[in-house]
Amino acid sequence: MAKVIKLDLEEVVISNGEAGIVRIPYEELDFKPELHDEVELYQDGDNLIVTKCKKNSDSIEDKIHINIVNENSQQQSNNNYVQAGKVVNKTVYIILAVFLGGLGAHKFYAGKTGSGIMYLIFCWTWIPSVLAIISAISAAFKKSDGNGNIIV
Incomplete structure (x- = not known):
């Protein structure tokens, strides 16, 4: 050659x-x-x-496609609207918000430690429980990706 x-x-x-x-x-x-x-x-x-x-059109260089996704933080674009946040499993997030939301479990799961601590401090007022139910309803209406994940 x-x-x-x-x-x-x-x-x-x-x-x-x-x-x-x-x-x-x-x-x-x-x-x-x-x-x-x-x-x-x-x-x-x-x-x-x-x-x-x-x-050769079947060469290995033509077949390699690499997609890299950062699991910790991701952005989705929808008609010039960019949403940034943490990627979490939709089902797990909703279950945590409904059953342990008053203690901030869903916030800790989403990596929002500061909010989780605030929920723990004020859990005796029942306000975090109400906010957690609102978060669960909001997450339920978000469209999930192919893996069942949403961005919060």
Whole structure:
């Protein structure tokens, strides 16, 4: 396997690992060479035949797709509206808000430690319980992603 290493004004410079360097005029090629093209060289008597290797469309580079999602904080865009916050499981969040919301369990689960501590301090007033029920209802109406997660 040889490779195009240089494009001069009148000729193409091709490097063949074992044979060294070959210079071929553009007129003798049946394709438009580009830098780093892989080509095959064939000797036909005094003539040198150069063919461009077809790129395999099933190569591994064509099949690799990487998506990175930060589980701790994520943003969703919906018609120029950007929502930022913590990603939590919708079902777990609602259950914690309904049954242990007065103690701030759903806030601790969402990573909002300061709010969770405030819920604990004021749990005797029943105000955090009312707020937790409101949070549970609000979370119930949020659309979840494919994994059942929402952003709070």
